[in-house]
Amino acid sequence: MVGPVIYTCGTAEQKARYLPPILKGEEWWCQGYSEPGAGSDLASLKTRAVREGDHYIVNGQKTWTTLAQHADWGFFLVRTDPDAKPQQGISFLLIDMNTPGITVRPIITIDGGHEVNEVWLENVKVPVENLVGQENQGWTCAKFLLAHERSGIAGVARSKKGVERLKALARAETVEGAPLIEDADFKRKVAELEIDLTALEVTELRTLAREQAGRGPGPESSLLKIKGTEIQQRLTELALEAVGSYGAPSVRGFRDMGDNFSVGPDHAHWTAPNYFNMRKTSIYGGSNEIQRNIIAKMVLGL
Ligand SMILES: Cc1cc2nc3c(=O)[nH]c(=O)nc-3n(C[C@H](O)[C@H](O)[C@H](O)COP(=O)(O)OP(=O)(O)OC[C@H]3O[C@@H](n4cnc5c(N)ncnc54)[C@H](O)[C@@H]3O)c2cc1C
Known part of the structure; x- marks a missing residue:
């Protein structure tokens, strides 16, 4: 579901880099939206991204992350301005799931399957060019993606x-x-x-x-x-x-x-x-x- 967001909100470089492997099914993505305290009230999410030079340093926890154990990349909602109104301080980041500091832990569901996970992010270094759209404007991308996701569901x-x-x-x-x-x-x-x-x-x-x-x-x-x-x-x-x-x-x-x-x-x-x-x-x-x-x-x- 990240494809429509990159297509609509991404830079030319992001489109060229990410869309072809998505279309060919060569790279798998997971969705890092929900957190233990932020599900229905998603805008209260706390995972923090602090800019240091040409990187963001990301710390926090995501949960219910579907198939994160197989994902090459994840699209994450992170808080970049803790002082702004909840929806206004959020950014949309693309994170390589092999970056040091990411830990994926399984959640086994009642049917016995391993489909969902907890994802922990500890001082994860993400290049600034992986930001989609403007900093602190990620909520717009998030809502756009959810509308497509819901139609697909x-x-x-x-x-x-x-x-x-x-x-x-x-x-x-x-x-x-x-x-x-x-x-x-x-x-x-x-x-x-x-x-x-x-x-x-x-x-x-x-x-x-x-x-x-x-x-x-x-x-x-x-x-x-x-x-x-x-x-x-x-x-x-x-x-x-x-x-x-x-x-x-x-x-x-x-x-x-x-x-x-x-x-x-x-x-x-x-x-x-x-x-x-x-x-x-x-x-x-x-x-x-x-x-x-x-x-x-x-x-x-x-
Ligand atoms: C199998 C599975 C896969 C998932 N995959 C992903 C994923 O890949 N990435 C990701 O980011 N998230 C994922 N999720 C998380 C999912 O989006 C959240 O579980 C969902 O948004 C609900 O949030 P919550 O679990 O925190 O429940 P809560 O928000 O705590 O809600 C608990 C209950 O209260 C009700 N409720 C809450 N607020 C209101 C309200 N204002 N009015 C009426 N009722 C209300 C809810 O409907 C629910 O029944 C997945 C969840 C599941 C179960």
Whole structure:
């Protein structure tokens, strides 16, 4: 998601250096926004960057940093003016994750995965040319990036694939001898989901058309994020409903009992870890409650 920010706010040198490897998938990035005391209230972030000659010296802690363990680079929000109003003293820095002073520590999630991390920065030396936009103006870049991130989180294509996977599951499972897919109640639930997904797709296409015309994405990205993540979570709930108790043995704890601990059909084994993992979607990218606040303020004018 850093690509649109570099493209829009970066210098010619930054665009030439960073965009080609992003497009080719040669360099991986992580996002250093959240901190232990700054999630929904992101502007209260405390990671400090002090300018010394042609470098910034960065100290602080980030958290929930997705896939930082694999990242070559990170884009970080840092406080460069502690005396300014919260939003006005923040800068947007690109940091090479191999710089001395960076420590990445895993956070293991309830599904047993290693997806998120704590990132500690201790006297990390960052060249001044890695600043994107103006010093203390990073909040504008941060918000621009989040709008793109939220539109992406809507994940229409992924959910369409998820519907196919759910249907395959419901064809394989049976209720009183008949395939679950033929059960009227289950069929209704899948149909409702598909209708919502189609409506979301059309809304997303409208947003993309506006984007192509140079307008957006604006607060409608919050709407896409809420609806898209609700659909993603609903898909995992229905998958778990389809396999019933056969989902349970794959959750952490059971799985720790060893590779041989396997009950029920293979197609059931991903459902519980997936259910737990996807709880994240209504939290990351700004929680859905915060998105509702944005819609109330920016769209409804409340
Ligand atoms: C799996 C995962 C991956 C993530 N990846 C990244 C990443 O790569 N980089 C990164 O920077 N961050 C990442 N995050 C962090 C994510 O953006 C934050 O978790 C999120 O913004 C919420 O912040 P918080 O966890 O501090 O919760 P809090 O801000 O403490 O919120 C706690 C609860 O209170 C509610 N709440 C808070 N304020 C309000 C309000 N004003 N009105 C109504 N409700 C409110 C929230 O909705 C939430 O339910 C990730 C999070 C998860 C779970």
